[in-house]
C-alpha cells in the first residue's frame with residue numbers, strides 16, 4: 440500500500456510540536472496554540488457531519504461539554520488521569536451523537552439543526568443542576584504538578600491537542616477519500632437519489648453523527664485541565680457552536696482541509712485580537728468574517744481557489 | 756407467462772393526506788419483459804414506481820420482487836436486490852462529475868475495485884454517449900444530458916428490473932431512437948424494463964405489453980395493439 444505524503448507530514452508535525460515545547464520558553468505560545476488546535480479538532484469534527492453530509496449541527500458545545508464534564512466527573516470520582524479519560528469521553532460523546540442522530544436524522548434541514556440546538560440547551564440545564572460536578576457554580580480541577588517528558592502541564596496539553604488535531608484531520612481525510620466519504624457526498628447532494636443508488640443513507644449518517652460527536656467530546660476532555668475552573672456557561676459557550684460552523688464555511692466544507700484552513704485563520708485572528716484588543720471582540724470577528732464569506736465566497740477559500748484555478752465547470 | 760414474475764405488485768394503495776393517488780394497483784412483470792406504463796399526467800405512474808423502488812412506502816398491498824416481499828424495505832436494499840430507477844425530474848449529485856455520479860451506484864451496489872469501477876463507468880457513459888462529458892460537473896449539464904445521466908446511473912445499479920420514468924421527454928427524434936436502441940440492448944441482456952413515456956411512437960414500439968393508469972386505477976393491461984383499440988384508454992386520454 441502506498442503511504443503517501445500525509446502520514447509522514449503528520450508525524451513530523453507532532454514531533455515538531457513536541458520538540459518546540461523544549462525550545463520555546465513563552466508559555467503564551469502554547470496557551471494560544473492549544474486553542475487554535477482545539478478549534479481544528481472541533482471544526483474538523485463538525486465538518487464530518489455538517490460539511491460532508493450536509494446536516495448542520497448547532498450543538499457542538501453540547502458534545503464538547505460532555506467531554507469536559509466526563510473529565511470532571513471521572514477525575515473526581517476515580518482520580519483517573521486525562522489520558523485514560525479521553526477515550527471514555529469519546530465513547531460517551533459518540534454514543535450521544537449516535538442516539539441524537541437516530542432520533543433526529545429523520546428531520547430535514549433546519550429542523551435537524553434546531554434539534555441539535557435543543558440538545559445543547561437540555562444538557563446544559565442538566566449539568567447546571569448536577570451538584571456532583573459543581574452545578575451552576577462550577578468546579579475546580581487541579582492540574583497535576585508534574586507531567587512526564589514536558590516541563591509543565593500546558594506544554595503537555597498543547598502536545599496532546601496537537602496529536603489529537605492530527606488524528607482528527609487524518610480521520611476526516613481518510614473518510615473524505617474513501618467509499619464512505621463518497622457516500623456522504625451523495626447524501627449531501629441528494630439524499631433521495633443516494634438511497635436509490637444503493638447508498639445506505641441512515642447507516643452512513645449515524646456513522647457521521649457518532650464520529651463527529653466522539654471527536655468533539657475528546658476535544659473537550661482536556662478543557663478542565665486547561666482552564667482549571669469549569670462552569671456550565673463557559674463549557675456550553677455559544678463560541679464553540681459558532682466557531683465550529685464558521686471555520687469550515689470559511690475554509691470550505693467539502694474537503695478535509697477546508698476546516699483546517701478556516702480554524703487556523705479564524706482561530707489565530709481571535710487569539711491575536713484577545714491579546715491586542717479584547718476577547719469581547721471574538722464573536723464579532725467571527726460574525727463579520729462569516730458574513731463576508733457567505734456573500735463573497737460561499738464555497739469558502741477552497742472553493743474560491745478552485746474557481747480561480749478553474750477546476751470543474753464545463754470543459755470544452 | 757409461465758416463468759415466475761420478477762415483479763409482482765398486489766393491491767397497492769398510496770394516499771397523500773385524503774387524496775388517493777394509487778387505488779389498489781395490481782401489476783406483474785415477467786423476467787426480461789418490456790412493459791410500457793402510460794396514463795394522463797397525475798394518474799399515479801411516478802407514485803407507483805416510487806412504491807416499487809422504495810422512495811415511497813405503500814399504505815396497503817404488497818410489492819414482491821423475485822418472490823421476496825419488499826413492501827417495507829428501504830430503497831437502497833431494493834436497489835441491491837436489482838431494482839434500478841431513473842427520476843422523472845433529474846436528481847444528479849451536483850458536486851460530482853458525470854463519471855463520479857455513475858461510480859456511486861457502481862461502488863455501493865457492485866464490489867469492483869476502484870479501477871474496475873472507473874472503467875465500467877466509462878463503458879456505461881460510452882453506451883449512453885455521455886463519455887465526452889465524463890469529467891464535467893453534473894450541475895453543468897443541460898436537460899437532455901441530465902436525462903441520459905439518470906439512465907446511466909440506473910444502469911450502473913446492475914438492475915434486473917430497470918424503470919425509466921419519462922427519460923425521453925424533450926429529446927429529439929434521433930435521440931429518442933438512440934435511447935430506445937440502448938434500452939433494447941440492455942433488455943437483450945435479460946433486464947426487464949418498465950418504460951413510462953408520453954411519446955406514443957416510442958412506448959408502443961418498444962413495449963411487449965402496456966399498462967394504463969388513470970386517476971390511480973389500472974384501466975387496461977394488454978398488447979399495444981389491443982390498448983390502441985381500447986375505448987376506455989381513449990376516453991382517459993381525450994376526456995368524455
Ligand SMILES: Nc1ncnc2c1ncn2[C@@H]1O[C@H](COP(=O)(O)OP(=O)(O)O)[C@@H](O)[C@H]1O
Nearest residue numbers: 771774776794795796797798799800801802803
Ligand atoms: N408527494 C406528494 N404529495 C402529495 N401529492 C402527491 C405527491 N406525489 C404525487 N402526488 C399527487 O399524486 C397524483 C399522482 O402523481 P404522479 O404519480 O406524479 O403522476 P404521474 O407520474 O402519472 O404524472 C397527482 O395528483 C399528484 O399531484
Ligand SMILES: [Mg+2]
Nearest residue numbers: 800801802843
Ligand atoms: Mg410522473
